[in-house]
Amino acid sequence: MNRFEIAVIPGDGIGNEVVPAAIRVLDAAAEIHGGLSFAWTHFPWNCEYYLKHGEMMPQDGIATLRNFDQIFLGAVGMPNLVPDHVSLWGLLIKIRREMNQSINVRPAKLLRGLQSPLRDPKQFDLIVVRENSEGEYSEIGGRIHSGSDDEMAIQNAVFTRKSTERAMRYAFELAKQRRGHVTSATKSNGISHSMPFWDEVFRQVQQDYPDIQTASTHIDALAAFFVMKPHIFDVIVASNLFGDILTDLGGAIMGSIGIAPAANLNIERKFPSMFEPVHGSAPDIAGRGIANPAGQIWTGKMMLDFLGYQELGNLLLDALEDTLEAGIKTGDIGGRANTGEVTNAVIENLKKRA
Ligand code: NAI
Numbered sequence: 001m002n003r004f005e006i007a008v009i010p011g012d013g014i015g016n017e018v019v020p021a022a023i024r025v026l027d028a029a030a031e032i033h034g035g036l037s038f039a040w041t042h043f044p045w046n047c048e049y050y051l052k053h054g055e056m057m058p059q060d061g062i063a064t065l066r067n068f069d070q071i072f073l074g075a076v077g078m079p080n081l082v083p084d085h086v087s088l089w090g091l092l093i094k095i096r097r098e099m100n101q102s103i104n105v106r107p108a109k110l111l112r113g114l115q116s117p118l119r120d121p122k123q124f125d126l127i128v129v130r131e132n133s134e135g136e137y138s139e140i141g142g143r144i145h146s147g148s149d150d151e152m153a154i155q156n157a158v159f160t161r162k163s164t165e166r167a168m169r170y171a172f173e174l175a176k177q178r179r180g181h182v183t184s185a186t187k188s189n190g191i192s193h194s195m196p197f198w199d200e201v202f203r204q205v206q207q208d209y210p211d212i213q214t215a216s217t218h219i220d221a222l223a224a225f226f227v228m229k230p231h232i233f234d235v236i237v238a239s240n241l242f243g244d245i246l247t248d249l250g251g252a253i254m255g256s257i258g259i260a261p262a263a264n265l266n267i268e269r270k271f272p273s274m275f276e277p278v279h280g281s282a283p284d285i286a287g288r289g290i291a292n293p294a295g296q297i298w299t300g301k302m303m304l305d306f307l308g309y310q311e312l313g314n315l316l317l318d319a320l321e322d323t324l325e326a327g328i329k330t331g332d333i334g335g336r337a338n339t340g341e342v343t344n345a346v347i348e349n350l351k352k353r354a
């Protein structure tokens with residue numbers, strides 16, 4: 001029996017509704033498997049915690065989290081109580097950086113039973129591998145002459161060989177287990193230093209994977225292809241900013257932000273990785289029991305995959321699709337079920353497929 005210690009941070013708003021739902025599903029999946037179990041330890045770190053203690057997590061929070069196998073997070077943010085940059089940088093971004101979660105993985109797939117906003121989509125199933133530690137999101141730069149005619153702001157992008165290569169190798173390894181194709185998101189026609197460097201590293205890494213097909217596509221065209229023909233993609237590797245934008249688009253073409261899953265991976269497995277859906281705390285619907293648990297449940301599947309239980313992960317996604325196909329869905333995707341009803345149905349369908 002493999003037992004995994006998971007740190008749970010439900011966070012704010014609907015995080016407190018979808019995280020318990022996904023935990024029920026993961027426990028049911030573990031029981032069906034018979035060879036694994038989860039020990040969940042909850043941490044109440046969120047905006048209310050900040051109002052009481054003046055910080056999003058205690059000083060030794062990172063040290064505490066390091067003792068866990070993985071982190072399962074809901075969403076962080078209550079903009080009417082705490083400014084977003086305080087809550088996000090104080091918890092989420094802090095964890096990503098301190099745990100060296102250098103790769104952000106976000107799949108987008110046309111699920112059975114879901115209506116994509118695309119008019120007539122062919123079956124698509126893609127994964128964006130986003131460099132999660134540097135690139136355009138650097139802290140290097142500054143502003144001078146504020147408020148005057150000479151005012152200016154400079155923000156430097158940082159691309160190191162180490163992090164660029166790490167993201168690309170991860171993408172190639174992933175493609176090996178999938179359909180054998182990697183697309184690099186570039187913009188070397190316009191950005192004349194960092195993107196030619198990005199292309200060069202891509203060509204070098206490619207040499208080590210002769211069986212993988214590749215394409216190098218400018219980010220503007222790539223964004224258009226996500227809408228026109230997303231089915232042509234398998235794995236896409238992108239810088240921090242390009243990946244951020246592409247993955248929102250990926251969520252959009254699936255049909256709802258409430259569906260989209262994500263994983264922040266420490267691929268060296270020295271520290272825990274963090275699994276959190278793409279959506280936020282949805283203050284507009286929080287507390288009503290109507291949040292879509294699908295994004296958090298699919299995020300749980302990504303955690304199963306990363307722990308080495310891919311078959312079980314696939315079973316979980318199948319059960320989620322069975323549920324959507326049966327029309328048991330929340331309001332954001334055109335249904336009338338609540339969070340609990342969707343969760344119960346996913347568990348029932350898991351048992352049926354087991
Ligand atoms: P949001 O994702 O919370 O909500 C956007 C819209 O989508 C809302 O209308 C909401 O009701 C709906 N929605 C989102 N998830 C849903 C779900 N599971 N089921 C049904 N409907 C869902 O984004 P918003 O409103 O911009 O941000 C709210 C707060 O969340 C802010 O404080 C923001 O900073 C934070 N946030 C946190 C993230 C994280 O923790 N990773 C990511 C994005 C936003």
Ligand code: MG
Pocket residue numbers: 244245248
């Ligand atoms: Mg984003």
